[in-house]
Amino acid sequence: MSSTFWIIIAGAVLTYFTRAGGHLVLSRFERIHPRVEAGLNAVPAAVLTTLVAPAAMEGGPAEIAALVTGAAISLLGGGMMTIFFVSAGVLIALRQVLG
Amino acid sequence: MTADTYAGRRPSSDFLRGARQSVPIVLAVVPFGLLFGALAVEHGLSTFEAILMSATLYAGASQMVGIDLFSSRIAPWVVVLSIVAVNFRHVLYSATIGRYLDHWTPLQRAVGFFFLVDPQFAEAERRMERSEPLSFAWYMGLALPVYLCWVGETWLGALFGQLIPDTHTFGIDFILPIYFLALVMSFRKRPLWLPVVAISAVASIIAYRTVGSPWHVSIGALAGVFFGALFTPAKPGKETGI
Structure with missing residues (x-):
């Protein structure tokens, strides 16, 4: 087997450990400290933000407009699909116009 | 949904x-x-x-x-x-x-x-x-x-x-x-949502510019998580942000 094959397998095994590991470590504790609990409750916002922020910073007007549109629709109560399609529409349209 | x-x-x-x-x-x-x-x-x-x-x-x-x-x-x-x-x-x-x-x-x-x-x-x-x-x-x-x-x-x-x-x-x-x-x-109804988002965003952008990708994800995430851990009121349930 090629080295590519073994890199994939090693990466897959270690990735699985990251997905099971957090729970395995935490489940060793009888009680979770309230501060840890509060930190974990911040995980969705904290982690998912890091997947958006650098892309937003690197983006031009079309990308920023798409993200602002998405945030606005969300604040107005729009669902995931609405946000997704309208923002993508804004992005594609502006990229056509702005080049 | x-x-x-x-x-x-x-x-x-x-x-x-x-x-x-x-x-x-x-x-x-x-x-x-x-x-x-x-x-x-x-x-x-x-x-x-x-x-x-x-x-x-x-x-x-x-x-x-x-x-x-x-x-x-x-x-x-x-x-x-x-x-x-x-x-x-x-x-x-x-x-x-x-x-x-x-x-x-x-x-x-x-x-x-x-x-x-x-x-x-x-x-x-x-x-x-x-x-x-x-x-x-x-x-x-x-x-x-x-x-x-x-x-x-x-x-x-x-x-x-x-x-x-x-x-x-x-x-x-x-x-x-x-x-x-x-x-x-x-997730915007969560306690401290807005500050957590702001801190993770700033930390990940700084890390992206300095340490480089992909470390900006872990660094930005940990910044937000630590903020949440330290500053969430002892009795959760109060909402901040929008």
Whole structure:
């Protein structure tokens, strides 16, 4: 087997450990400290933000407009699909116009 | 996504409910899966290796990083380390969601964690927020369509990669940030949401500029998590932000 094959397998095994590991470590504790609990409750916002922020910073007007549109629709109560399609529409349209 | 009812908690209906909720995820991921397959072959992976990667690693961003490094002459362990660095955030997902899985069997947990990708985690957290039971059937109903489509798209992308249109014109390169933004917004009722988002954003951008990718994800995430841990009022329940 090629080295590519073994890199994939090693990466897959270690990735699985990251997905099971957090729970395995935490489940060793009888009680979770309230501060840890509060930190974990911040995980969705904290982690998912890091997947958006650098892309937003690197983006031009079309990308920023798409993200602002998405945030606005969300604040107005729009669902995931609405946000997704309208923002993508804004992005594609502006990229056509702005080049 | 408001169609959930409490009537009929049979595993099969829970599974279907999860499958229905997987539709937006599947749609968001389609172009990305095709793109990965195409790029993998372009970078010298065989179709088999591309599919193997999607089927076993099942982590889009780290797969992109991986194929980028395969084509350069970099030591294998560095490639593996880079993949793990991108995926380190899953430790936080696992610890967060593991708190709700006491009613799962160890085998169910072992299987479930394999599928713990970003949208899977976010949907599970949203489900807990709505106080709906996080059953294994629902979880797999959400996970399997996303997983199977991801592997299938990799295959199609590897076969027909040269047919993929200009990713910039069609906005494909920016679909995932839009999708992740929607996920971030969906948690805005949480305590300290706005400051956590602001701190993670600033920290990840600074880290992106200084330390570089992919470390900005872990650094930005930990900054937000520590802020949440330190500054959340002792009695949670009070809302801040919007």
